[in-house]
Amino acid sequence: MANNFFNKIVKNVSADSNTPSEVYAVPASKKTIVIELDVANRSTSSQTIDVEIEDFSAKGSAVTLSNGTSVSSNTLTSGTAHNLTTGDRIQFTHVTGLSGVALNKQYWVIKVATNTFKVASSHTNASAGTALTVTGTQAAANSLNSLAFVYIVRAAPIPIGGALKVIAGQKLVLEAQDKLYCTASAASSVDAIASILEDVS
Numbered sequence: 001m002a003n004n005f006f007n008k009i010v011k012n013v014s015a016d017s018n019t020p021s022e023v024y025a026v027p028a029s030k031k032t033i034v035i036e037l038d039v040a041n042r043s044t045s046s047q048t049i050d051v052e053i054e055d056f057s058a059k060g061s062a063v064t065l066s067n068g069t070s071v072s073s074n075t076l077t078s079g080t081a082h083n084l085t086t087g088d089r090i091q092f093t094h095v096t097g098l099s100g101v102a103l104n105k106q107y108w109v110i111k112v113a114t115n116t117f118k119v120a121s122s123h124t125n126a127s128a129g130t131a132l133t134v135t136g137t138q139a140a141a142n143s144l145n146s147l148a149f150v151y152i153v154r155a156a157p158i159p160i161g162g163a164l165k166v167i168a169g170q171k172l173v174l175e176a177q178d179k180l181y182c183t184a185s186a187a188s189s190v191d192a193i194a195s196i197l198e199d200v201s
Helices: none
Strands: 004-010 021-025 032-041 047-054 075-077 089-094 106-110 116-123 129-131 135-137 143-147 149-158 163-167 172-174 179-184 190-198
Touching (some): 004 021, 021 032, 021 190, 032 149, 106 129, 149 163
Antiparallel strands (some): 004 190, 021 179, 032 163, 032 190, 089 106, 106 116, 116 129
16 A cells, blocks of 8 residues: 655634634545644744544534524524533534524534533533524524544643644544644644645555
8 A cells, every 4th residue: 555645734723713724634434644743833922722633433413403493592492302412512514594603613512401502602611611692593404513522732832933743753543534623822823734644554
């Protein structure tokens, strides 16, 4: 089997935890080894970095919201038991008639009941976050998926003009359709580069 080496570069890592920068997404039916991940601080002040893995195999099944439910706060209602838990991260796959949430952004789940839950724009601890205000009427097609994330580092410091080797000297295995994300403490301040060995067995 050929050795497929790549570098994956992200300039200006996102500072928005709802839209972290995707450094690398593993293709379907492949496995990858992350050999190294370096982040550099280009700004004139110290920064921090979050690096996370999205585990595709642990991704939750689709949750469909109830049709015609009027929403005036951040409480959403599902058609059946949603199986979400407080602290889950979710991403809307279809939004019609709702304002306050968007496609392709990641939110946190707070204050869960069997068929209802609230969403937050960030999390400050295991049970609370900054609640969103969601308004409108849920459409039948409105749906979301829960995402499975783990941190490699969280709020790791990067000194002024310095760099941090987040992964170095060890190897990190990613399986098919897993994703590697970074979020910086300030926009337009941090760059990231990953060295990847793709299609391993």
